[in-house]
Amino acid sequence: xxxxxxxxxxxxxxxxxxxxxxxxxxxxxxxxxxxxxxxxxxxxxxxxxxxxxxxxxxxxxxxxxxxxxxxxxxxxxxxxxxxxxxxxxxxxxxxxxxxxxxxxxxxxxxxxxxxxxxxxxxxxxxxxxxxxxxxxxxxxxxxxxxxxxxxxxxxxxxxxxxxxxxxxxxxxxxxxxxxxxxxxxxxxxxxxxxxxxxxxxxxxxxxxxxxxxxxxxxxxxxxxxxxxxxxxxxxxxxxxxxxxxxxxxxxxxxxxxxxxxxxxxxxxxxxxxxxxxxxxxxxxxxxxxxxxxxxxxxxxxxxxxxxxxxxxxxxxxxxxxxxxxxxxxxxxxxxxxxxxxxxxxxxxxxxxxxxxxxxxxxxxxxxxxxxxxxxxxxxxxxxxxxxxxxxxxxxxxxxxxxxxxxxxxxxxxxxxxxxxxxxxxxxxxxxxxxxxxxxxxxxxxxxxxxxxxxxxxxxxxxxxxxxxxxxxxxxxxxxxxxxxxxxxxxxxxxxxxxxxxxxxxxxxxxxxxxxxxxxxxxxxxxxxxxxxxxxxxxxxxxxxxxxxxxxxxxxxxxxxxxxxxxxxxxxxxxxxxxxxxxxxxxxxxxxxxxxxxxxxxxxxxxxxxxxxxxxxxxxxx
Numbered sequence: 053x054x055x056x057x058x059x060x061x062x063x064x065x066x067x068x069x070x071x072x073x074x075x076x077x078x079x080x081x082x083x084x085x086x087x088x089x090x091x092x093x094x095x096x097x098x099x100x101x102x103x104x105x106x107x108x109x110x111x112x113x114x115x116x117x118x119x120x121x122x123x124x125x126x127x128x129x130x131x132x133x134x135x136x137x138x139x140x141x142x143x144x145x146x147x148x149x150x151x152x153x154x155x156x157x158x159x160x161x162x163x164x165x166x167x168x169x170x171x172x173x174x175x176x177x178x179x180x181x182x183x184x185x186x187x188x189x190x191x192x193x194x195x196x197x198x199x200x201x202x203x204x205x206x207x208x209x210x211x212x213x214x215x216x217x218x219x220x221x222x223x224x225x226x227x228x229x230x231x232x233x234x235x236x237x238x239x240x241x242x243x244x245x246x247x248x249x250x251x252x253x254x255x256x257x258x259x260x261x262x263x264x265x266x267x268x269x270x271x272x273x274x275x276x277x278x279x280x281x282x283x284x285x286x287x288x289x290x291x292x293x294x295x296x297x298x299x300x301x302x303x304x305x306x307x308x309x310x311x312x313x314x315x316x317x318x319x320x321x322x323x324x325x326x327x328x329x330x331x332x333x334x335x336x337x338x339x340x341x342x343x344x345x346x347x348x349x350x351x352x353x354x355x356x357x358x359x360x361x362x363x364x365x366x367x368x369x370x371x372x373x374x375x376x377x378x379x380x381x382x383x384x385x386x387x388x389x390x391x392x393x394x395x396x397x398x399x400x401x402x403x404x405x406x407x408x409x410x411x412x413x414x415x416x417x418x419x420x421x422x423x424x425x426x427x428x429x430x431x432x433x434x435x436x437x438x439x440x441x442x443x444x445x446x447x448x449x450x451x452x453x454x455x456x457x458x459x460x461x462x463x464x465x466x467x468x469x470x471x472x473x474x475x476x477x478x479x480x481x482x483x484x485x486x487x488x489x490x491x492x493x494x495x496x497x498x499x500x501x502x503x504x505x506x507x508x509x510x511x512x513x514x515x516x517x518x519x520x521x522x523x524x525x526x527x528x529x530x531x532x533x534x535x536x537x538x539x540x541x542x543x544x545x546x547x548x549x550x551x552x553x554x555x556x557x558x559x560x561x562x563x564x565x566x567x568x569x570x571x572x573x574x575x576x577x578x579x580x581x582x583x584x585x586x587x588x589x590x591x592x593x594x595x596x597x598x599x600x601x602x603x604x605x606x607x608x609x610x611x612x613x614x615x616x617x618x619x620x621x622x623x624x625x626x627x628x629x630x631x632x633x634x635x636x637x638x639x640x641x642x643x644x645x646x647x648x649x650x651x652x653x654x655x656x657x658x659x660x661x662x663x664x665x666x667x668x669x670x671x672x673x
Contacts, residue, residue, distance in 0.1 A: 227326055260287070
């Protein structure tokens with residue numbers, strides 16, 4: 053069950069209902085022996101079952117002639133047992149192989165999801181994505197397992213039964229041939245309706261999944277505004293829409309078997325009328341008549357099951373189209389075709405998340421160094437950088453050099469572009485114009501893993517996983533290191549809070565860290581970034597949820613390591629920014645002011661006004 057290290061999206065070569073089978077051939081080939089032996093077992097099962105009517109014919113003719121018939125009875129029993137054994141092997145091999153393919157598909161889809169950037173997730177809903185990983189993937193798996201299993205058996209039943217019918221009576225077989233075109237015409241029309249209505253049903257279920265996911269994630273907001281009834285009504289409306297579309301699908305899908313049964317009943321009537329006359333006229337024996345009817349019954353099950361099987365393929369095909377759209381979604385930010393590996397760096401596959409951590413100036417005194425791998429230096433340069441989003445320039449002409457080991461403060465009014473500016477360093481966004489350099493290298497020429505391993509970032513809204521505190525702090529490390537977690541937590545000022553919990557670092561957090569306060573979440577996220585000991589540390593308003601006293605205490609603790617790595621400190625409080633070696637003030641995406649804390653206060657510009665307002669507010673408080 054090995055998935056491809058680099059996801060290669062399947063290519064649709066056929067737009068028919070069976071097109072996905074060709075597109076998914078790379079996955080089918082991985083389990084070729086299982087499918088081959090499964091198909092052979094299916095052929096054997098059908099072939100042995102096709103002998104039963106032949107044995108039944110001889111048994112009946114023997115009884116009518118007063119001859120021994122038990123040998124034919126035992127032959128029928130033996131054929132039934134052998135057919136059951138081969139049928140079990142057929143299903144076991146094909147269905148198990150489909151489960152393995154489902155595993156590989158899910159792994160590759162998840163890898164694809166991880167490779168996509170913020171542009172994709174900003175325009176797509178998580179509920180839609182989760183539905184693709186569950187319902188759509190399940191429909192594709194059913195097509196590759198039950199669909200192929202049933203479809204291949206039905207095809208073989210039809211071949212064996214029709215061939216045997218012609219061997220028994222050509223006139224009767226020709227008379228039945230007029231029924232088959234009608235069946236296929238009806239099925240073609242029904243499948244088109246199923247495709248359309250199944251897609252509408254899945255899109256409606258996407259909306260349900262998204263609404264539920266948003267309500268569960270924002271449950272505190274829903275309860276805080278007492279909006280339970282309103283959300284329940286909205287969910288009920290979506291649920292009713294989904295039920296309506298599902299019933300519309302059922303109205304097309306449900307009657308298929310009954311319709312096929314009706315057509316088969318008409319075929320049986322033809323056989324009874326024509327075949328009965330032939331027996332009376334002595335043109336065929338009673339045993340041959342029973343044998344022909346047995347083949348008709350054998351053919352009846354495939355034709356009735358044909359509707360169910362084609363429905364499976366149609367649903368699987370429709371779901372595959374939805375997966376294919378996601379699979380071919382381009383990643384706007386990705387490794388360049390020939391990523392630049394700085395001289396001296398050992399090649400490390402992006403697929404290896406457990407690569408040894410690089411050495412860093414933040415190692416606690418006395419700790420042994422880790423693997424001697426290349427590390428990007430901490431110098432950061434913005435060269436005439438501009439960024440355009442939604443047809444509007446949000447950053448314009450930014451030229452800035454941040455020497456290695458310095459602390460740069462970034463401030464400005466809300467919406468001035470502070471977060472967008474630092475997002476260009478780890479390539480969460482790419483500039484529209486200009487270049488960003490880290491350690492002397494253009495970030496677009498570096499492997500993303502190499503670049504991002506050198507950066508520790510604390511976003512404005514920290515995200516914590518539903519795991520222990522130790523797991524969250526050590527999230528970026530190959531394994532949980534409690535000593536390193538405690539060191540980072542102490543620097544972030546959250547160690548004492550953690551030790552006040554009954555289970556300490558083994559305390560399990562709720563969804564998104566709901567069991568912690570806002571300030572504790574921010575400090576835990578800060579500890580997670582510090583635990584990486586990165587050459588570049590980005591703190592994006594990382595202490596906005598703590599009071600000024602706690603912030604001062606944290607910054608005093610961080611003061612021992614500030615300057616040992618390049619730090620970008622985004623904040624609105626001048627009390628935070630005074631720890632910076634240099635400060636830039638952004639206004640409408642441009643650098644409006646820059647200098648030290650004292651220089652900017654003396655200038656009397658935006659920064660000085662910001663400081664004055666905060667001092668007045670502090671006096672009022």
